[in-house]
Amino acid sequence: MSDAPRRPSPEPREAMEVDVVIVGAGPAGLAAAIRLKQLEPDTNVVVLEKGSEVGAHILSGAVIDPAGLDALLPDWRDEEASLGTPVTDDRFLYLGPAGALRLPNLVMPPLMSNHGNLIVSLGQVCRWLAGRAEALGVEIYPGFPATELLHDDQGRVTGVATGDMGVARDGAPKATFTRGMELRARYTLLGEGARGSLAGQAIALFNLDAEADPPKFGLGLKEMWQVAPEHHRPGRVQHTFGWPLGAGTGGGSFIYHLADDNRVAVGFVVHLDYANPYLSPFEEFQRFKTHPAIRPLFEGGRRIAYGARALTEGGWQSVPKLAFPGGALIGCAAGLLNVPRLKGTHNAMFSGMLAAEHVRDALAAGRAHDELADLDPALRAGPVGRDLRRVRNVKPLWSRYGLFGGITLGGLDMWANTLGFSPFGTLRHRCADHAALKPAAACTPIAYPKPDGALTFDRLSSVQLANVHHEEDQPVHLHVADDDLQRTSEHGVFAGPSVRYCPAAVYEWLPPDAGGSDPAPRFAINAANCVHCKTCDIKDPNRNITWVPPEGGGGPNYGAM
Amino acid sequence: MNILVPVKRVVDYTVKVSVKPDGSGVDLAHVKMSMNPFDEIAVEEALRLREAGKAEAVTVVSIGPPAVQETLRSGLALGADRAVHIATDAAAEPLAVAKLLKALVERESPLLVLMGKQAIDDDSNQTGQMLAALLGWGQGTFASKLAIGDGTIEVTREVDGGLQTVELKLPAVATTDLRLNEPRYASLPNIMKAKRKPLEEIAAADFGVDLTPRLKVVTTEPPPARAGGGKVADVAELVAKLKDEARVL
Numbered sequence: 001m002s003d004a005p006r007r008p009s010p011e012p013r014e015a016m017e018v019d020v021v022i023v024g025a026g027p028a029g030l031a032a033a034i035r036l037k038q039l040e041p042d043t044n045v046v047v048l049e050k051g052s053e054v055g056a057h058i059l060s061g062a063v064i065d066p067a068g069l070d071a072l073l074p075d076w077r078d079e080e081a082s083l084g085t086p087v088t089d090d091r092f093l094y095l096g097p098a099g100a101l102r103l104p105n106l107v108m109p110p111l112m113s114n115h116g117n118l119i120v121s122l123g124q125v126c127r128w129l130a131g132r133a134e135a136l137g138v139e140i141y142p143g144f145p146a147t148e149l150l151h152d153d154q155g156r157v158t159g160v161a162t163g164d165m166g167v168a169r170d171g172a173p174k175a176t177f178t179r180g181m182e183l184r185a186r187y188t189l190l191g192e193g194a195r196g197s198l199a200g201q202a203i204a205l206f207n208l209d210a211e212a213d214p215p216k217f218g219l220g221l222k223e224m225w226q227v228a229p230e231h232h233r234p235g236r237v238q239h240t241f242g243w244p245l246g247a248g249t250g251g252g253s254f255i256y257h258l259a260d261d262n263r264v265a266v267g268f269v270v271h272l273d274y275a276n277p278y279l280s281p282f283e284e285f286q287r288f289k290t291h292p293a294i295r296p297l298f299e300g301g302r303r304i305a306y307g308a309r310a311l312t313e314g315g316w317q318s319v320p321k322l323a324f325p326g327g328a329l330i331g332c333a334a335g336l337l338n339v340p341r342l343k344g345t346h347n348a349m350f351s352g353m354l355a356a357e358h359v360r361d362a363l364a365a366g367r368a369h370d371e372l373a374d375l376d377p378a379l380r381a382g383p384v385g386r387d388l389r390r391v392r393n394v395k396p397l398w399s400r401y402g403l404f405g406g407i408t409l410g411g412l413d414m415w416a417n418t419l420g421f422s423p424f425g426t427l428r429h430r431c432a433d434h435a436a437l438k439p440a441a442a443c444t445p446i447a448y449p450k451p452d453g454a455l456t457f458d459r460l461s462s463v464q465l466a467n468v469h470h471e472e473d474q475p476v477h478l479h480v481a482d483d484d485l486q487r488t489s490e491h492g493v494f495a496g497p498s499v500r501y502c503p504a505a506v507y508e509w510l511p512p513d514a515g516g517s518d519p520a521p522r523f524a525i526n527a528a529n530c531v532h533c534k535t536c537d538i539k540d541p542n543r544n545i546t547w548v549p550p551e552g553g554g555g556p557n558y559g560a561m
Numbered sequence: 562m563n564i565l566v567p568v569k570r571v572v573d574y575t576v577k578v579s580v581k582p583d584g585s586g587v588d589l590a591h592v593k594m595s596m597n598p599f600d601e602i603a604v605e606e607a608l609r610l611r612e613a614g615k616a617e618a619v620t621v622v623s624i625g626p627p628a629v630q631e632t633l634r635s636g637l638a639l640g641a642d643r644a645v646h647i648a649t650d651a652a653a654e655p656l657a658v659a660k661l662l663k664a665l666v667e668r669e670s671p672l673l674v675l676m677g678k679q680a681i682d683d684d685s686n687q688t689g690q691m692l693a694a695l696l697g698w699g700q701g702t703f704a705s706k707l708a709i710g711d712g713t714i715e716v717t718r719e720v721d722g723g724l725q726t727v728e729l730k731l732p733a734v735a736t737t738d739l740r741l742n743e744p745r746y747a748s749l750p751n752i753m754k755a756k757r758k759p760l761e762e763i764a765a766a767d768f769g770v771d772l773t774p775r776l777k778v779v780t781t782e783p784p785p786a787r788a789g790g791g792k793v794a795d796v797a798e799l800v801a802k803l804k805d806e807a808r809v810l
Contacts, residue, residue: 014750052573053593124591144749165746181749226582261590304579453789467593469575557575560591 011179013161018044020359021159021185023146023198025049026058027122027345028331029191030129030138031072032352032359037136039360045138046183048162050145050532052469052553054130055123057532058193059222059309059561061254061267061342062122063087063114063237067383068349073132083128084120085259088235093293095243100293109414111390112341114237119256119265121560122345145549149198150182155205156369157326159184160198165551168473186368187359188327191352194312195534197548199333208320208329214432215335216314216395217538218251221285221503222267222307223462224561228300232262239342240294244287247402249274250395251281253288254342255297263304264297265561269342271313272433272501272539273399276443280500282308283448286456290449298455305561306457306465308503308533311344312337316385316392317429322376326369328355338387340394340414347384354379390417396427437541440495459505463529467557468504470528470550477550478506478525478536485544486523494541501539504529531556562709562731563618564607565671566641567662568600570625570632571682584780587682596632599677601639602737605744606707607675608640615709618642620669624661626650630760637755638747644758645669649765651772659691664768666696671732673714678703678736689736699729703738 020036022029025047036043051057064084069076076083090113092103105113130140146160160183166176190199194217203209234257241252250271257264268285289298312318312335319335322328330351337344358372379385393413398406409424416422451457480486490496491509498507508524532555537547572578573593581588596604607619621636622645623629633644647661666674679686693700701707701716705724708715709731718725719738729735747755765772793799803810 014748016750016753052575052595056593121591139753141749141752162749165748176743176745178746178748464577467576557573557593559576559593 013179013182015182015184016046017184018046019185019363020045020187020189021146021183022047022189022191023160024191024193024196024331024333025051025054025130025140025142026126026191026193026331026348027068027129028333028348028352029189030126030133030352031068031349032189032191032330032356033133033138034072034129034136035353035356036360037133037138039356040363041137043360043363046185047133047138047140048144048146048160048183049140049142050549050552051142051555052557053142054140055126056142056557057555058123058126059220059307059558060122060345061222061256061265062120062345063117063256063343064120064122064125065341065343065346066116066118068346072349072353079128083125084118085235085257087114087117087119087237089233089237090114091236091238093238093240095240095291095293097243098292100240100291107411109411110418111414119235119237119258121258123558123561125345143553145552146198147180147549149188149201150184152369155325157188157202157324158369159188163549163552167475167551169475171475174473186363187372189330189352189355189359190327190333191330191348192333194310194332194335195537195547196333199329202324202327202329203320206321206324208322208324210321212320213314213317213429215312215318216429217272217310217433218269218313219272219281219501219503219533219535220267220269220309220311221282222265222561223303224305225264225266225298225301225303226262227264227297229262231297231299231301232264233257234259241407243291244284245270247404249276249279250398250406251284255294264301269311271398272310272535273431273436275436275438276446277437277440277494277497277541278443278445278500280446280448282459282462282500282503286451287448289455295455303457303465305559306462307556307558307561308531308535310534310538313339313395314429315339315395316388317396317426319388322351322355322379323372325371328358328372328375330355336384336388338391340391340410347387350382350384351379354382354384390414393422393424393427396429397424399430400427433538434541434543437494437497437539439493459503463504463531466504466531467559468529468531468555469557470530470554472528474551476525476527477548478527478530479546479548480523480525481544481546483523485542487520489542490540490544491521491523498536498540498545501535503533503535504531506530507536562616562672563620563669564610564616564673564675565666565669566600566603566607566619566621566636567658567674567676567688568604568621568623568632568636569597569677569680570594570623570629571597571680574598574681580781580783584782586778586781594628594632596635597677597680597682599679599681599737599739601744602739602741603675603677604636604639604641605742606737608745609742610707610709616673620645620671622647622662622665624649624653624658624765633760634755635747637758637760638752639745640751642758644760646760646762647765647768648762649772651765652774653765653772654774654776655685655687656691656775657770657772658688659695660770661765661768662688662692663695664770666692673732674734676734676736678738689734693734696732696734699733700735701727701729701733702736704735705738705740707735707741
């Protein structure tokens with residue numbers, strides 16, 4: 001059930017004045033921090049990260065376009081071997097229920113080519129970036145989520161505050177209670193990734209999305225495997241679309257062979273504008289691995305890690321205004337992922353660097369807490385805008401025309417954009433993802449096969465491999481605004497999709513208490529399982545669930561994911 | 562009185578470790594590391610003794626590669642006054658650690674060495690005992706309560722079936738058990754301040770202690786996977802299974 005409202009703590013907070021505070025030690029935040037220090041070494045930059053260490057919460061495929069690294073730290077190539085594996089073999093498959101069809105690389109639009117790209121663990125890339133940032137004097141504090149925006153009397157953002165620690169489930173301070181801290185900054189950059197909680201507040205407060213289409217998201221699930229050596233092909237990248245998803249549901253898989261330890265990253269993305277509340281992205285992923293063209297890769301292998309994270313899919317049309325009074329959104333807090341390329345790291349870094357450059361100019365002019373007015377036009381005119389603009393119709397086409405029409409038209413559109421025009425102009429995203437669900441009565445339940453424990457698994461054994469840890473005695477960090485609405489609508493009308501969209505078994509609908517007076521089913525929230533993917537905040541049909549950061553350091557520990 | 566708290570950098574307790582395919586040990590690549598939880602309890606207790614006026618200063622010490630300085634900074638962020646890093650790239654075994662600590666104790670002259678009863682990675686439960694023996698000091702292990710008297714310390718020990726209280730002459734070695742206290746959080750301001758606290762680095766070689774391993778790991782195996790359960794039709798079948806298969810009746 002929803003928790004008691006958090007009691008405002010009467011204790012004053014310690015405060016520190018800095019030039020720039022950055023929320024989130026991902027590629028965007030770290031690139032911004034590094035760029036600020038490169039431009040003006042005396043800038044005082046603090047980065048807050050909610051994960052227990054840098055990289056603990058970041059989850060991506062990942063094949064990255066090194067353009068961002070090239071621009072920020074051109075000498076990264078000296079360390080290429082430790083950062084990733086160059087792509088040497090790029091495959092794109094369509095899966096039917098029993099067979100697979102490989103698309104010739106020649107028909108693929110050139111921008112889809114992975115030549116020159118790098119297979120990495122994004123967590124490791126972030127740890128490497130963090131090392132470089134710290135060497136430049138950036139202060140990075142993992143384990144401290146920013147939970148509040150600070151404002152001045154004009155409503156401008158003047159920094160952030162970290163959350164209190166040692167608060168009991170009912171909101172009361174425990175013996176270990178530790179008050180949060182205020183970081184008062186001349187400029188605040190929000191790089192929390194997809195569906196950031198402070199970014200959400202800033203977007204609402206400053207109407208940043210007034211001229212943008214609704215944001216669009218996907219849920220990405222990923223496993224790391226150690227495969228039998230005879231199946232390991234370092235440098236191979238394979239994407240599929242089609243089975244097990246039906247023609248009306250967007251998504252697809254990735255399989256990336258890393259260089260060392262016979263490791264293979266396998267993942268599956270389901271677009272969160274799916275309609276059938278009975279659909280389970282987690283189980284679609286598990287089922288995908290059983291396809292005859294996929295299964296042999298994992299025979300004799302061992303799953304070593306698991307994770308899940310929402311990703312942004314809205315692209316060009318959905319990017320809100322970045323700049324607000326006192327700061328800016330950067331990276332996927334603004335939604336800069338290129339959907340058909342399945343890449344966002346380069347754009348995240350470019351946006352962080354660009355924001356840093358505008359902040360530097362403002363600081364140099366003695367300004368503070370105002371709006372970086374030139375940032376948005378610069379983003380749209382620069383490499384990020386160019387990258388997103390030419391693929392802007394792919395996702396709307398997929399949503400409108402389903403798998404075959406969408407991919408064919410999307411491919412044609414990307415070819416046309418390569419030549420400098422689009423036959424479609426700019427198509428709009430029609431609805432937010434939560435509004436795409438249909439009532440259960442209008443949909444068919446889906447029978448998923450039982451996990452076999454070797455190739456396919458259940459949620460709980462998977463979450464174990466995400467190394468999730470939360471302090472148990474703390475307020476539930478998934479806020480349900482209206483319990484009755486959850487019962488009557490989420491359960492009554494939509495048959496409880498939270499049980500299926502959540503990749504970490506956080507939500508359960510339990511039968512009514514035996515012998516209790518309340519005959520209604522009970523909504524249980526196992527908040528300690530949460531992998532911080534944010535899907536509930538996106539997909540709940542009534543927008544009745546709000547994700548807020550739990551106590552610092554809680555959440556998954558993704559290690560080499 | 563000064564308190565010396567040895568702390569070890571270990572795999573974080575939240576991590577589900579995996580054994581290397583060749584069985585040579587646990588895979589530590591890209592795994593989150595943090596302070597051994599029993600050592601964290603020792604740091605907390607030392608801080609409480611200092612805050613209660615029973616001790617003047619708390620020094621944390623760790624042995625290992627440069628990365629252990631992170632663990633030392635965690636100890637400083639909790640509130641320790643200074644840190645000593647005994648630098649070595651060798652994987653020190655309990656006896657070597659005890660000998661290095663003995664050498665440091667002779668330099669630092671603390672009245673109390675307070676340390677975790679064991680590290681959660683190798684579960685050796687040896688270093689505190691070895692150190693006390695090498696120093697010729699009294700030892701109070703598995704402490705769930707400490708009380709400092711006049712030149713003495715009372716240690717309440719968690720033993721099989723109950724509690725045992727021993728009184729030791731100071732200086733002494735005490736090792737901490739889980740119930741001694743609940744460590745505080747390192748607050749952000751304190752983490753910031755910890756960056757400026759003194760951290761001294763000494764090469765392990767300067768102590769002239771032989772770090773050559775004396776133990777050999779023969780094999781490391783993960784625990785067997787749990788076999789799945791089964792459903793029984795009735796009580797009679799359950800009883801039969803308990804008798805014949807589980808042999809518990």
